[in-house]
Amino acid sequence: MKTITTPVPALDKAIRVCNFLAEKGNATFSQIYLGVDLPKSSTSTLLNAMVAHGMLRQERDKYSLGLLLFELGNKAIQHxxxxxxxxxxxxxxxxxxxxxxxxxxxxxxxxxxxxxxxxxxxxxxxxxxxxxxxxxxxxxxxxxxxxxxxxxxxxxxxxxxxxxxxxxxxxxxxxxxxxxxxxxxxxxxxxxxxxxxxxxxxxxxxxxxxxxxxxxxxxxxxxxxxxxxxxxxxxxxxxxxxxxxxxxxxxx
The missing domain is CATH 3.30.450.40 (GAF domain)
Structure with missing residues (x-):
């Protein structure tokens, strides 16, 4: 998939994480920062924020896409x-x-x-x-x-x-x-x-x-x-x- 870079790097990183998990289903912290090629130091903060907003779910040591994305996706398709x-x-x-x-x-x-x-x-x-x-x-x-x-x-x-x-x-x-x-x-x-x-x-x-x-x-x-x-x-x-x-x- 084509990687898009915009003037908003935080958003770019979040989208890359979502695309990675959409393909993998679920992944650990290490798999995410290595697979998406993100700095380890900032990945934890990013994942915590995405979990807080409902974009991701965390179960033990693994992350997956959250229900917020499902809800937004359904609304987008309806349009x-x-x-x-x-x-x-x-x-x-x-x-x-x-x-x-x-x-x-x-x-x-x-x-x-x-x-x-x-x-x-x-x-x-x-x-x-x-x-x-x-x-x-x-x-x-x-x-x-x-x-x-x-x-x-x-x-x-x-x-x-x-x-x-x-x-x-x-x-x-x-x-x-x-x-x-x-x-x-x-x-x-x-x-x-x-x-x-x-x-x-x-x-x-x-x-x-x-x-x-x-x-x-x-x-x-x-x-x-x-x-x-x-x-x-x-x-x-x-x-x-x-x-x-x-x-x-x-x-x-």
């Missing part, structure tokens, strides 16, 4: 009108494909799920509203990045931060990744073929505003037998149709 408009459309897509459907946006250097519609089938895809996704290994992340300016792509995925191989299929070479983005722009949809999670595939397409800018993406996810390669185009057509409907509604 996204696109989520309300998209809900019935994603429900229809879920019912027609029997796949888990997501709506996501680009925010803070990551792809974030705003809405999830769980598949009616017994197969469960582990995800949740508010989850942050990789921009290079997830189908939704690829779509959100594919139509960005070249400089924006480089800023979001700086050379100083190597791609992590989440699975043996994750693309870790930038040249190959950028070639894939060009292919996504040409065909209009993206696929994650077990690149983010072994055994899970995803197909995603863009949602556009009145100016034609990509402002969100819709994806469907499932395990291998639900998304065999011979059905990718058929399912991509359904996802693109839903994206077109949502684009029309938000442009009205």
């Amino acid at each position: 996204f009108d696109i989520k309300t408009v998209a809900t019935p459309l994603l429900a229809e897509l879920r019912d027609s494909t029997n796949l888990t459907c997501h709506l996501g946006v680009l925010e803070g250097g990551a792809a974030i799920y705003l809405l999830k519609m769980e598949s009616p089938q017994a197969v469960v895809v582990r995800s949740w509203e508010g989850k942050r996704l990789s921009l290079y290994s997830s189908g939704l992340g690829k779509v959100l990045l594919a139509w960005q300016e070249e400089q924006e792509i480089d800023d979001l995925l700086p050379e100083s931060e190597p791609f992590t191989a989440y699975t043996e299929k994750t693309i870790t070479r930038r040249a190959i990744y950028k070639q894939q983005l060009a292919e996504i722009r040409q065909r209009g949809w993206a696929c994650d073929d077990e690149e983010d999670c072994i055994g899970v595939r995803c197909i995603s397409a863009p949602v556009r505003n009145a100016q034609g800018d990509v402002i969100a993406a819709i994806s469907v996810s499932g395990v291998l037998f639900q998304l065999p390669e011979e059905k990718w185009q058929e399912i991509a057509n359904q996802v693109q149709h839903t994206c077109s409907l949502l684009s029309t509604l938000i442009q009205a």
Whole structure:
């Protein structure tokens, strides 16, 4: 994830701690100051303040995200009108494909799920509203990045931060990744073929505003037998149709 530096270093440090714990789940004092690269002397004061404000919880020697962030996150999501408009459309897509459907946006250097519609089938895809996704290994992340300016792509995925191989299929070479983005722009949809999670595939397409800018993406996810390669185009057509409907509604 891109590290942002502002004229308010205390806030920057708190955000870095939150992002670290969002990824790790929980961590000790030592794991936090080493993982976030903060001075040991000031980390204790920072963590105590974050606990006092409800941003973090402390249980014995471990810290985790606090309920304040959950409450604020829910309120923020409620303010996204696109989520309300998209809900019935994603429900229809879920019912027609029997796949888990997501709506996501680009925010803070990551792809974030705003809405999830769980598949009616017994197969469960582990995800949740508010989850942050990789921009290079997830189908939704690829779509959100594919139509960005070249400089924006480089800023979001700086050379100083190597791609992590989440699975043996994750693309870790930038040249190959950028070639894939060009292919996504040409065909209009993206696929994650077990690149983010072994055994899970995803197909995603863009949602556009009145100016034609990509402002969100819709994806469907499932395990291998639900998304065999011979059905990718058929399912991509359904996802693109839903994206077109949502684009029309938000442009009205």
